[in-house]
Amino acid sequence: MSIYLEIFLAFLKIGTVSFGGGYGMIPIIRDEMLSRGWITDDVLWNYIAIAESTPGPIAINLATFVGNDLAGFWGSLLATTAVVIPAFVIILIIAAIFKNFASNKYVKAAMKGVTPIIWGLIISTGLLLVVKCFYAEYNDFDAAGEFNFHALVIFAVVGGIALGYRLIRKKKIPPIALILISAAAGMIYYIPL
Numbered sequence: 001m002s003i004y005l006e007i008f009l010a011f012l013k014i015g016t017v018s019f020g021g022g023y024g025m026i027p028i029i030r031d032e033m034l035s036r037g038w039i040t041d042d043v044l045w046n047y048i049a050i051a052e053s054t055p056g057p058i059a060i061n062l063a064t065f066v067g068n069d070l071a072g073f074w075g076s077l078l079a080t081t082a083v084v085i086p087a088f089v090i091i092l093i094i095a096a097i098f099k100n101f102a103s104n105k106y107v108k109a110a111m112k113g114v115t116p117i118i119w120g121l122i123i124s125t126g127l128l129l130v131v132k133c134f135y136a137e138y139n140d141f142d143a144a145g146e147f148n149f150h151a152l153v154i155f156a157v158v159g160g161i162a163l164g165y166r167l168i169r170k171k172k173i174p175p176i177a178l179i180l181i182s183a184a185a186g187m188i189y190y191i192p193l
Helices: 003-017 022-036 041-053 058-101 105-134 149-169 175-190
Strands: none
Touching (some): 003 022, 022 058
8 A cells, every 4th residue: 555545544544533623633643653653752742842833723733744754745735634534524514414404493592592602701711811911820819910011011002003093094904913013012022132
């Protein structure tokens, strides 16, 4: 069997039997790769570290790195495609089933019931991020955490830029521009010269 077919089938199996996201796939990827003798444990852990620090889902990044190590560009393409196919097919099936039941009054009621929960989760995450941003000791609310004035200044500058842009140009500033401005302000403010 060619290495390309072996890579495709191995990662198709990994994508099919893995649940719980990318971190749930790591033990299965490890067992599959080590049992085949494709890479060593040390190399795999290095790939996991790199996959965690690069943008995108860890399982897809890991499949890409391992596939590239085994068979270059085509190996990475096959590994990435194979690990994604099962989730893609499952989502298509769920979408087709949901489309048929979307007009059902019970499904509509369930969706309306889930909406406040989702809003609550988003708001609680936002509040935790704000507290984490402005207070050093956010895990221990009994401790007198030190307020982070640096974060407040950066927040005020970026908020002012966004508001000024909206008032002058009559449209919102793109989110990526806000991220880049925030990163630049943080580097200027926090990195000692």
